[in-house]
Amino acid sequence: MTNVIELDQLSVTFGKRPILKSLDGALSGRAIGLLGPNGAGKTTLIHTLLGFHPPTSGTARIFGQDITHDAKQVRSSVGYMPENDSFVAKMSCVHFVRLMAELSGIPSDHALERAHQALFYVGLGEARYRPIDSYSLGMKQLAKLAQAIVHGPKLIILDEPTNGLDPPTRSRMISMIRKIRDGGRARILLSSHLLRDVEECCDEILVLKDGNLVANCNLEEERKANRKFIELETRGGDRAAFAEAITRMGCECALSGERRLKLIMQETVEISDLYRLALEHGIQIRRLNFKRDSLEDIFLKAMENGHAPSVGRVNNGGL
């Protein structure tokens, strides 16, 4: 998979205060979640990628294009939905989105057509001729999403897209992000402090803490790996013989407590094989759990470990 974002010793300093510290790595997910506590540098990283802040040292590349030297090409291929309320006042929403499309280089007629399409896509079709100043917070968020996708960018950067949304609107926003992701025509960089949003949308995460990259983890791989770890709760029969039989099938197995077994499955072994063996050894399987690291676990581990590599392919210099 091609790299969406490459960070090459990227540092950003405001005055004498370092905000991003030698970030290094490559991100290639379809939807990349940018996580971190407040002040970790998430928004600064996004702004630096968009060329709003010049890097103090190092650089970054988006689809192989340098953010400093090829700033315009980078911005042509990126759509950005800012965190705060942002709009051009005294304009109807369709004119606002059309203006944004034209500024991206789309000719006037096509821009109008794309503006209508984008507004229908985000669900503002019926309200598109209303002045944007009169929109509710949720509608403004959707309008911001429409302007971010109107020119059909290859990378869509969403900064806290569900901020201030009520539950139904949030669900709609999340499902729209997932639909764009699954469509495969655009990659997504989603910055949020809401782990649930990231978990629902992203297949790769990047965790920042105090300007350092503390974790970079492919959630898809993590989920697949989690499926291999199984914990069994059993009753009756010969547990030792059962464990031995499992080991003979190529799985690693360990007895845990009086009634539990932990095992690492091989790809060739199916769950049905376990039930068959259990039957043969007169064992009742009362519970079967897949071990699962939630995103919260991953995030908390990263926060505890600070700079140290903690989860998956990790961090400053080691992706």
Added chain:
Amino acid sequence: MAVYENLYGAYEGELHSPLSRFLVIPRYALREVFKSKFFTSFFILCFIYPLIASILVYLHHNANALAMLQINVRELLPINASFFRTFVEVQGYFAFILTILVAPPLISRDLSNNALPLYLCRPLSRLEYVLGKMAVIVFLLSLITWVPGLLLFFFQVSLTSLTWFWSNVWIIQSIFLSSMLWITLLSLLALAVSAVVKWRVVASGALLGIFFVPSAFGEIVNNLFLTRAGHLISLWATVNNIWLGLFGLFKRQTGSVRGTVTNPIYEKQFFDIALLEPPLWASWLVVAIVCAVCVLVLTRRVRAYEVIR
């Protein structure tokens, strides 16, 4: 109502030239500006003086009309450099009012609605954004200053001889340069104020203040110290001197005052003090400094996000 496919799709058509992309900004802004009936009415009013001036030019060359109106040609203003300088000056006042009507919300509205990140996350640089906003003012002011000025000049040329044209051809550049100087100064000042002040009314007031407060102060200085050096802090006077220079009408001594002194044997002695306008280079320098300060303000203020260091 059209029904659209509810799918996300990339744009695969042709893009317009990156060089002309900033012109999208004035196109939208002008459409917005002309929605105001008050503004449109004032804009039409700005063409009254050019109309009067063209009638004057016409009368100069139409003996029948003069006879009908019982006017002697010598009673009319002569069509020369002074005539065109007056034209530039009158239209300059209109340009100033027009700027106050149009310019204050240009950047301030984007700043207060946090729209700058939306502009600058696209293939549009900060310079192009400012140029786009400036183009709104330059376009409107050009339409009421040098464009009718040059049309008037060529109207005079069409009614007179080629000899007059060749001896006055330099007036073309004077009209253009003097108008462009005023347009540049006005637009940079207005944009700088708009980038600093978020409220439209305050921005308009600030713009008026920049022109009138130093002028009043300059006049006080002139009268107190019997000098004309106070004109250097008055943008009106400074620009007026440059205009006079461009039209070849600048004179350093613009008057004199008679002073008295009483000598030890109680005799009053009179002496004349020449009132000298500041040299032209000083006026140019003042305008250059003002423009540089405006550019500096714009450089600092027109950013996607303000960085608190």
